[in-house]
Amino acid sequence: MRILVADPLAEAGVAALAEQHDVDVKTGLSKDELLEIVDAYDAIVVRSQTTIDADVFAAASSLKVVARAGVGLDNVDVEAGTKHGVIVCNAPQSNIVSAAEHTVALLLSLARNIPQAHAALVQGKWERSKWSGTELHDKTLGVLGLGRIGTLVAQRCHAFGMRLVAYDPFVAPDRAARLGVELLDTVDEVLERADFVTVHLPKTPETVGLLDADRLRRMKPTARLLNVARGGIVDEQALADALRDGVIAGAAVDVFASEPTTESPLFGLSNAVVTPHLGASTEEAQDKAGTQVADYVNLALAGEFVPSA
Numbered sequence: 166m167r168i169l170v171a172d173p174l175a176e177a178g179v180a181a182l183a184e185q186h187d188v189d190v191k192t193g194l195s196k197d198e199l200l201e202i203v204d205a206y207d208a209i210v211v212r213s214q215t216t217i218d219a220d221v222f223a224a225a226s227s228l229k230v231v232a233r234a235g236v237g238l239d240n241v242d243v244e245a246g247t248k249h250g251v252i253v254c255n256a257p258q259s260n261i262v263s264a265a266e267h268t269v270a271l272l273l274s275l276a277r278n279i280p281q282a283h284a285a286l287v288q289g290k291w292e293r294s295k296w297s298g299t300e301l302h303d304k305t306l307g308v309l310g311l312g313r314i315g316t317l318v319a320q321r322c323h324a325f326g327m328r329l330v331a332y333d334p335f336v337a338p339d340r341a342a343r344l345g346v347e348l349l350d351t352v353d354e355v356l357e358r359a360d361f362v363t364v365h366l367p368k369t370p371e372t373v374g375l376l377d378a379d380r381l382r383r384m385k386p387t388a389r390l391l392n393v394a395r396g397g398i399v400d401e402q403a404l405a406d407a408l409r410d411g412v413i414a415g416a417a418v419d420v421f422a423s424e425p426t427t428e429s430p431l432f433g434l435s436n437a438v439v440t441p442h443l444g445a446s447t448e449e450a451q452d453k454a455g456t457q458v459a460d461y462v463n464l465a466l467a468g469e470f471v472p473s474a
């Protein structure tokens with residue numbers, strides 16, 4: 166069978182696929198280029214760059230499985246896949262530790278202005294008092310979305326002596342209590358209480374634009390916001406305005422409404438820390454994602470049961 170690997174995949178994953186099937190690695194395809202070749206393939210593997218929408222499913226008459234080497238499935242139209250009888254699977258555990266660790270790295274960077282101080286010093290500026298920061302200890306962390314990554318972040322921040330509050334209507338209060346997290350009834354309550362707010366929601370019609378200008382105004386002027394989930398959940402322009410106008414004190418952002426990008430209203434603001442979607446960019450996470458989806462694709466192409474997304 167023929168497999169198209171349309172986004173960069175760890176070597177271990179490509180090797181596991183190639184043991185049983187013909188694999189073409191073709192990354193950076195435009196939608197037209199993808200539509201032109203997709204009919205030849207039985208399986209497609211993507212990360213977050215390639216979008217598999219209804220047009221792609223319609224053009225792919227041999228397609229049996231689409232695998233997402235990572236967590237978020239917002240770049241795959243799962244409903245269209247189901248309509249065409251195509252299995253859609255992902256690797257939901259593969260990169261959660263890496264994403265949580267990246268969130269904590271950004272949290273500390275934000276609290277202590279590490280990227281700004283580094284940039285100044287290597288440009289010859291010893292700005293010791295300018296980049297004074299704030300402790301995490303005794304501060305309140307607000308978690309929006311207490312799922313896999315939100316939980317790992319909460320556990321790590323507990324060790325810093327932070328108070329933990331969260332909004333996630335799908336989590337049982339006793340589970341939150343076991344984690345030492347106080348569940349609140351609304352997003353607004355979290356925004357009003359927290360010194361740091363961290364977003365770990367999926368991108369869905371309900372969450373797109375959830376943190377807009379009005380919501381940002383609910384936060385304390387000393388508060389800082391992190392988004393390592395998905396671009397678009399936080400309105401980028403509204404966030405940039407809030408940072409510039411002192412509505413909130415700082416933000417760290419790993420994900421953008423449109424990716425890849427080298428332009429954002431956040432770039433160039435001294436109280437914004439940004440990274441180019443690095444949450445899952447570790448050797449460990451990529452190996453796990455690659456080998457996990459390779460196993461699933463091999464199972465699907467053998468006509469066997471695949472744990473679906």
Ligand code: NAD
Nearest residue numbers: 236237264310311312313314335365366367393394444445
């Ligand atoms: P998850 O499904 O385990 O957790 C998401 C949580 O959000 C769930 O507990 C769910 O109940 C809750 N939720 C869903 N809709 C909600 C709503 N409208 N209001 C409040 N809560 C809601 O997902 P996860 O693995 O923790 O991933 C979280 C996010 O991180 C996803 O968007 C994923 O795509 C993203 N992610 C980013 C990176 C990165 O590289 N930056 C890496 C991995 C995952």
Ligand code: MLT
Nearest residue numbers: 212213235236237260445
């Ligand atoms: C994910 O959803 O898994 C992350 O955003 C990381 C990735 O796209 O590889």
